[in-house]
Amino acid sequence: MKTFEQLGVIGLSEWIALPELGMVGLRAKIDTGASTSSLHASDIQPFERKGERWVRFTAHFGTLVQRGHRCEARLISVKTIRSSNGQTQSRYLIRTTLALGERAWPVDFTLACRKTMRFRVLLGAKALIDGQWLVNPALNYAQQQPLMPTFDSPAGDS
Numbered sequence: 001m002k003t004f005e006q007l008g009v010i011g012l013s014e015w016i017a018l019p020e021l022g023m024v025g026l027r028a029k030i031d032t033g034a035s036t037s038s039l040h041a042s043d044i045q046p047f048e049r050k051g052e053r054w055v056r057f058t059a060h061f062g063t064l065v066q067r068g069h070r071c072e073a074r075l076i077s078v079k080t081i082r083s084s085n086g087q088t089q090s091r092y093l094i095r096t097t098l099a100l101g102e103r104a105w106p107v108d109f110t111l112a113c114r115k116t117m118r119f120r121v122l123l124g125a126k127a128l129i130d131g132q133w134l135v136n137p138a139l140n141y142a143q144q145q146p147l148m149p150t151f152d153s154p155a156g157d158s
Contacts, residue, residue, distance in 0.1 A: 007132050008101060011139030016121060017099040017146045018059075021071045025145070026061045028100075029119035030128070030135055036081065036093075037107055038122040040114035042068075044092060046075060055092050057111055061120045081110055098127065101143030105131050 010030060017024040018039075041057040048054065053075040058068045073094035082088050091110035098107040100123075107127040114120055128135065136142065 007134045008103065009136050009139070009142055010100065010128075010133045011142040012135070012137055013119065013140045014100055014123075014143055015141060015145035016123070018096055019099055019104070020096045021059060021069070021073065023059060023061065023069055023071075024147070026121050027119055028121040028123045029117075031122050032125050032128065032135055034122055034124035035126055036079070037098075037109045037124045037127045038091075038112045038114065039094075039109040040117070040120035041071075041111035042113065042115075044111055046092070055094060055111070057092075059120075060115070076108060079110055081112075098123075098131070099146035100131060100133070101146060103131055104146075107131075 012030050014028050014030060016026050016028045018026065040060045042060065044055060044057040046053060046055050054072055055075045056070070056072050059071050060068050073096055076093045076095050078090050079093045080088050081091050089112070091112050093108055093110050095106050095108050097104050107123075107130065114122070
């Protein structure tokens with residue numbers, strides 16, 4: 001575990017990239033009260049590839065001008081999520097690399113409709129713990145916008 005001085009500091013909102021999904025320039029809301037991270041997605045279609053469960057979906061980002069990006073990711077599980085108002089919902093769970101500032105690490109995201117939310121991505125406590133970030137609620141966009149790392153997507157052939 002890193003010492004307090006070695007941990008990075010982020011604000012309540014940050015720019016992120018999801019390079020394995022081919023997405024950069026996403027604004028994320030930091031939510032330490034949420035355990036799991038969430039990504040705004042629609043047109044979710046589970047399928048099988050080489051004996052593994054996968055999911056195709058359209059990820060959405062942008063607020064004034066909504067942009068959609070077609071993605072594929074290996075399906076980790078279907079998870080039951082309890083919202084802050086007590087309602088439960090089953091959601092697909094994927095794992096993909098998250099880039100924030102100069103760091104990149106694997107993060108689990110549930111796929112959910114967030115079209116009524118200001119932020120299309122929510123980063124929960126598990127992602128912040130794994131990335132070893134401290135949250136300063138007085139800040140926004142404390143980290144530089146990450147660049148898209150170059151590496152091959154694990155998607156492979158259908």
